[in-house]
Amino acid sequence: MxxxxxxxxxxxxxxxxxxxxxxxxxxxxxxxxxxxxxxxxxxxxxxxxxxxxxxxxxxxxxxxxxxxxxxxxxxxxxxxxxxxxxxxxxxxxxxxxxxxxxxxxxxxxxxxxxxxxxxxxxxxxxxxxxxxxLGPSASQLSCFLDSRMAPRLARKAAYQAVQALANLHAQGFCHGDVTTSNIAFCLSDIDRYxxxxxxxxxxxxxxxxxxxxxxxxxxxxxxxxxxxxxxxxxxxxxIISWDIQLLDFDQAFPASSPPQDMLGTPVEFLAPEVAVGLSASPASDVWALGCSIYRLRSGEGPFSSIDVWTPRDVVSFITRTLGAIPVSWQHILFDHEGQPTRDPSQDTPLVKSTDRRPLRDLVYNIYDKPENGVETGKIRPEHQVWDENDNIPYPACFADMVWKPKVTKIDNVYLHGYDDGTDELLEAMPKIPETEAALLHDLLSKIFVYDPAERITAGEMLSHPWFHVDQADPLPHGH
Known part of the structure; x- marks a missing residue:
């Protein structure tokens, strides 16, 4: 699960x-x-x-x-x-x-x-x-150290997800559950098998x-x-296509009549206004799409953490990137389960943290696949391999689509599950090209804003240059 x-x-x-x-x-x-x-x-x-x-x-x-x-x-x-x-x-x-x-x-x-x-x-x-x-979800193909999408596929999948959401919004509907789990890749003519x-x-x-x-x-x-x-x-x-579909209308609703109850969206994709108990809207879909775009490109959600389990948790975590919540939200209360409430007797305050996670740092530190192993000149102790399959690359037929970080060696030691030394290992990995990072940061800066009215729309996102950096470069053969 x-x-x-x-x-x-x-x-x-x-x-x-x-x-x-x-x-x-x-x-x-x-x-x-x-x-x-x-x-x-x-x-x-x-x-x-x-x-x-x-x-x-x-x-x-x-x-x-x-x-x-x-x-x-x-x-x-x-x-x-x-x-x-x-x-x-x-x-x-x-x-x-x-x-x-x-x-x-x-x-x-x-x-x-x-x-x-x-x-x-x-x-x-x-x-x-x-x-x-349909084939695997974007969550499966872009998941921390287990799997990462090739940058080009991440951009193509993200653009198609924006197209789907913009079209849905134009029909007056909100998806309500835009996550990487609900972005799935098509299969190439499975009925021939x-x-x-x-x-x-x-x-x-x-x-x-x-x-x-x-x-x-x-x-x-x-x-x-x-x-x-x-x-x-x-x-x-x-047999995995480069085309995606947006799945799962379980949480869908007409934009004119948003649900009264909290959306069932995983909390790390919840827009802050929804997390504090305000109405969901096309803008909250866009926030969730921004979280998905970041994960498509980086393998992680921008507001995902082992400490994020409730709406209160995710709002606290978001403040580390965007700063304090708006003054108009200061009256918002959360109960002991981390859900927004109007009952003052149930109030448990937001956890305030002095730790900062600037959005620019998150974007510019996205790591990419090295051409070969990484050598920093440091001698590292061998790491015990629990599952040898972790260090076996994907079959060659997937080379232009996905790669497995755990196949990478840094100072002759494989990347492995998260522990105290993982951040140092990842620091040695090559980073997202600076020109692309600037474009992605600009896009996400327009998405990750507190005021839904100030947030870019899905339709406006379609012309953003980050999605079009590959325009002059034809797709690999067969795509």
Whole structure:
């Protein structure tokens, strides 16, 4: 489970769990296999008498997503099976947001559903959306030391996300959940592959039994095993396109009637005005898009931290970059759970920090891939390798798209998971070109402002020069 999708607070993490964790990397929140939660799906299950589950594509806070074979039309589809508690609301939202997406040009930038139906299971009635199959999310391709996008791909993906959002806003809709997890890469004609060919490309689905803390067998509300999502970067053949789509309209709303409740957006993408309890708007979408753009290019969110779990946390963290919150927000209160409140008896103050993280420093310190290893002349102690796969590069077919920082050696020591010495190692890495850094800093300076009315719009962003630095340089062959 990734923090982008469905992170838990420290208090939740310390509570009693029913299920033991599985050693399959990021998976769904296992504790949501309960009435009102996820549907227990297994490989080979057939839904609506035509969709046979073949592999898992991923999971988020409100759904699991499965690769399925449509036996009626003989094509591949993605089945998004929504948790019971959100199925009715999402079905209502999807109808209007899909109409807006179609008005925006349809399938070019948004995954338009083929159809939908319901599944009655042990945890209740689930909405199931039948969608086009998409590849990895931008979160997977740009994730700290695990994976980084090539700069050109980051800029191209960012521009397409801006186009999608600008089109959606022009139709009077807000997305409400713009994150790198909801930016997914298209696949190149997946329907030309048979099930046998896909198995050869990516291997058989990897499974692990689901076990309970008590040692009892899971009940009917949970599957017998958990499936690792398909790894599109594990193949010797690249079927990932350079085109993206903006996913997940679970939080979408008409700009004219913003929701009264807090958005379900991961807090590190929350615009400060939303975090303090004011209305969401197209401007809050733009803030979240700015956070996504920074992560596309850097591998990290500008306001992501192990200390950021609540709206209060993210506002405190933002002040380290933008300075004090506006005077008009000084009356804002937060309760003991870090949520905005109007009850003075619940007030817990913002944590004030003297540490500063200027936006210019964040941008100019983005590191890029070295041509070879990095030598600084320093002798460093060997680091114990816990997973040898960390230091194996991606197959050569992905060379123009992504790279793996953990393959880099600095003074003959591999980059590794975060510890006290990581910042010093990263300091030795080559940095973003200064000309590009200046443009990116200018763009983000127009996004990361407190006043939503002063924030650049998605439509205005389209002409910003950072997106067009590659204009005179043709794309690599095949893209």
């Amino acid at each position: 990734s923090k982008d999708d469905d992170a838990m607070s420290p208090s939740a993490a310390s509570s009693w769990f029913r299920f033991l964790p599985v050693d399959l990397g990021d998976t769904e929140n296992l504790e949501r296999y309960m009435p009102g939660g996820f549907h227990p799906t297994s490989l080979g299950d057939v839904y609506d008498e035509r969709y046979r589950v073949v592999h898992k594509l991923g999971a988020g806070g409100f759904s699991t997503v499965w690769l399925a074979r449509d036996e009626t039309e003989q094509k591949w589809v993605a089945l998004k099976i929504v948790v019971v508690d959100h199925s009715a609301a999402i079905e209502t939202k999807y109808a209007s947001s899909q109409h807006a997406a179609l008005q925006c040009g349809g399938r070019a930038k948004f995954p338009i559903e083929y159809r939908h139906f319901t599944i009655d299971g042990p945890n209740g009635r689930h909405l199931c959306l039948v969608l086009p199959v 048979t099930e046998h060919h896909l198995s050869k490309l990516f291997g058989a689905p990897e499974k692990a039994p689901l076990e309970t803390e008590s040692g009892e067998e899971p009940g009917p509300e949970a599957p017998q095993y958990i499936v690792r999502p398909i790894d599109f970067l594990a193949s010797e053949e690249n």
